[in-house]
Amino acid sequence: MSVATKNPETQLTITWPLLPEDFQLPDDPVEDESQPLLAAALRQPLTAFPELMQDALIVSNFALCAGISFPGSSSDEQRIICKAPDWMYVKPVNPKNVSQVRRSYTPHTEGTIPQIVMEFLSETYGEEYSVEFTSRVGKWYFYEQVIKVPRYVIFRAQTAHLEVYALESEHYNMQKADENGRYWIPGLNLFLGIWEGTHEGRTGCWLRWWDAEGELLLWSEERADRERLRAERLAEKLRQAGIELDDEE
Secondary structure, three states: OOEEEEEHHHHEEEOOOOOOOOOOOOOOOOOOOOHHHHHHHHHHHHHHHHHOOOOOOOOOEOEEEEEOOOOOHHHHHEEEEEEEOOOEEEEEEOOOOOOOOEEEOOOOOOOOOOEEEEEEEEOOOOOOOOOOOOOOOOOOHHHHHOHHHHOEEEEHHOEEEEEEEEEEEEEEEEEEOOOOOOOEEEEOEEEEEEEEEEEEEEEEEEEEEEOOOHHHHHHHHHHHHHHHHHHHHHHHHHHOOOOOOOOOO
């Protein structure tokens, strides 16, 4: 299936083809060893919430694709463009058979538009701010004008610098953080913000989620620690009440 749309600003024709099996996807290495850790830390706490996981695609460094034909070109000159956000959340997506491996994601054909994409900046800037759309297609242009992702996040962990852009009137506008320094993300219905501490052997700044009531979504080890402390407090109360618990063998 291929759905065609017109970009109102440049009159590009945008289509949504499934990638051919023999399509050679770019194999760009991650720019920083912290990027996989940052991506995993965003996904892990969501797994405790079935409503966020069901029919969702939560991936990092994964190809997001569309077909583009430029003004005056023939349909044969359509280019398939793939960009790999450092983190992406899409819900819902069409399910795959157990035997099928998802190599890429094409909105409108395989499911909805991603609710959010993120880029983690390293020491040097890449395409994250690029609006180029002629010889190359920059990531900013691709997310804003082609895919039309509602929220685009750019994060530099080394300096704890976070930018959140919302698609408003066909263009990205930088959002202001709330009084807690967090940003509301529609689609996930969660706040996104910066947390500083140690996780998975890395000490520094992380992106984390908070719910609508301001409660931090915990990582699995934090949930385990909380449960252990709760059990210890309960055991201490019982001992103070004269009730001794048998130690488990």
